[in-house]
Amino acid sequence: MRLAFALVLCALLYVECRHLGDKSKKGFNKLLLISFDGFRWDYDQDVDTPNFDQLVVDGVKAKYISPPMITMTSPSHFTTITGRWIEDHGVVHNMLFNSTTLLKITHKKTMKRSEWWDNGALPLWITAQNQGLKTASFYYPGGGVNYSGQAVNRALTESYGMPDDNETEWQQNIDKVMDWYTKEDFDFVTLYFGEPDNVGHNKGPETPERKKIIEMIDRILKYLRDAIVRNKLTDSLNVIITSDHGMTTIQKNKFHGVEEIVLSNYINFLKSVHFELLDYGGFAMIRPREGQKEILYNQLKDAHPNLTVYRKEDVPENFHIAKNSRIQDLILVGDLGYNLNSRAVIYVNKGDHGFHNDEMDMKMIFRAFGPDFKKGYLAEPFDSVNIYALMCKLMGVVPAPHNGSLAHTEGMLVDNFDDLHPVPTPVPPPVPTTAPGGHGERNQMSFLLLAVLMFIASCFT
Structure with a gap:
């Protein structure tokens, strides 16, 4: 009898070891963060955008949000994914540079240069992975490099010459992300689109070309929502849609x-x-x-x-x-x-950014929907540094040190969020490894298996 009990306990602990630290198995929903580069806060107000309009009914809209002071793509995106101000995360420009050697490297070439991004502030991908979640970056700035030797589980980076306004490719990218969730059980994905930034630069923000690209983004929003339904993710996937900065007309x-x-x-x-x-x-x-x-x-x-x-x-x-x-x-x-x-x-350029983040033309959008967000909720403006804490709460992740606060975003969540997703007793994260299932996970499993063996031995003494 004692032997049978011991064998059952072994089986239970084996299952527990296989899912050690897997918070998504404990009742938290998956999360998709989407960034449309250069999407100014008011771009949907002078264009017919039925799908963005529907989000006001079906989810959360912030009046606008403020980027960090250096209103450029890389600094702002990294503030969102780390929850740290620019002086803390160190990505101070789109270009990698060294003011002593006079080195300068263009924006897209920095996307695989760890030395530009890895300055001690951990992005959410890595923090979530260290707590058992599976994460991916689809073109998101900072996703394609290592942090103290750790890589994002799945990372794609943009190559030179890729068009940013190919609607068919956008749909294919969304389909690929849906497959990551449904076929590979990813928990957190960041998805980046290069528009409407490019058209804002090349044509200007107050132009028919910019309005046309906003209509295209509105259509891709419908494609996304339909894809969520097709893949049966409606009740298990939260979506945040935001940007990195706005755009203004250049005085010539x-x-x-x-x-x-x-x-x-x-x-x-x-x-x-x-x-x-x-x-x-x-x-x-x-x-x-x-x-x-x-x-x-x-x-x-x-x-x-x-x-x-x-x-x-x-x-x-x-x-x-x-x-x-x-x-x-x-x-x-x-x-x-x-x-x-x-x-x-x-x-x-006919349009640009990089100006003071207090300027309304530099403000950006925030929309959110999914099972954990209220419907028809209008949020007051807030700083983008606060998005990080919200994402951690949505996934049950213990946040790394950050400069934001939940006070600005917690009201967006359904009133019974904490009842639906009770936070487990915090467990120290596994020892960082360069790949999932490394030494930290093995050490915890070894400890449990040792305990089991000691128990079995006691059954025969």
Whole structure:
């Protein structure tokens, strides 16, 4: 009898070992985070968008949300996935750079360079994996690299030359993500789309071309919701739809009769500047040559009525950028629509971002729906840094250190959320490994099996 009981206990513990740390088996729903790059908060207000309109009825809408101060793709996306301000996560620009060696690497080439992203702040993919969940990144910035040797379970990165506005490809991407959930039991997926950012840059935000791409995004939203139904995920998948920044029309001399900001009109680059990140929207950084910092600052601070210049030590605290070593000695911010040019006017974009995150044109969208979200709920504006805590709660993940708060988003959840998803007693995460099922998981399993063997031995003594 005692032997039979021991064998049953062995079988039960074996099953438990196979699912050790698998929170999705304990009652939490799956999560899909979608980002439409450059989707300004009001882009659905001057276009017929029946599917976005339906989300107001079927889910949650925030009036708008604010990106971090450096309103660029990589810094903002990484704030969302880490819940950390830019000065804490260290992704301070779209370009990988080294101001000592003068290295500069373009945006898409950074997507496989771990040294740009891996600065100590763990993205949610890794934190969730360390607690037993299975995660994936589909083109999302930062998803295709390693963090202290750990990789995202499944990561796809964009290649050069890929069109961002291929509706058929968008549908195929959604189908692939649905397969990840239904056929491979993924718990958390981030899905990135490169529009409407590209059309905003190339054509401008107030154009028929931009409106056309919003109509296309609205259609893909319907495709997504239909795919969720087809794959029987309606009752088990939460969806968050957001962006990284907005877009504004660029003030051009030719069209608007304005004085564009050309810094070579005010400073001598060869004599005074060691390194610069300029010609990239409304935000710029300069590392002066030795002994030139105050000279450059004084030359620039009143140079143009639409330019604001800060010494690094004087950057306002609420920018949340100054404490990071990658931030350079001088910070330059153009007024809304005023791009920063270094030696000449070479900027061809008709729309851009990178401007102060207080500007309404830099604000972005937030929509959410699924079994854990209320219906017809209108949320007040909040900062994007708070999305991280919400995602952790939705998946039952114990968050890593972060700068956000649930106070801004918890009201979106159904009133009985905590009753539906009781949080288990926190268990220390497994020892980090470079792949799922590594040493940390094996150590916990070994401990349980040892306990079983000791129990069996006692049955015969």
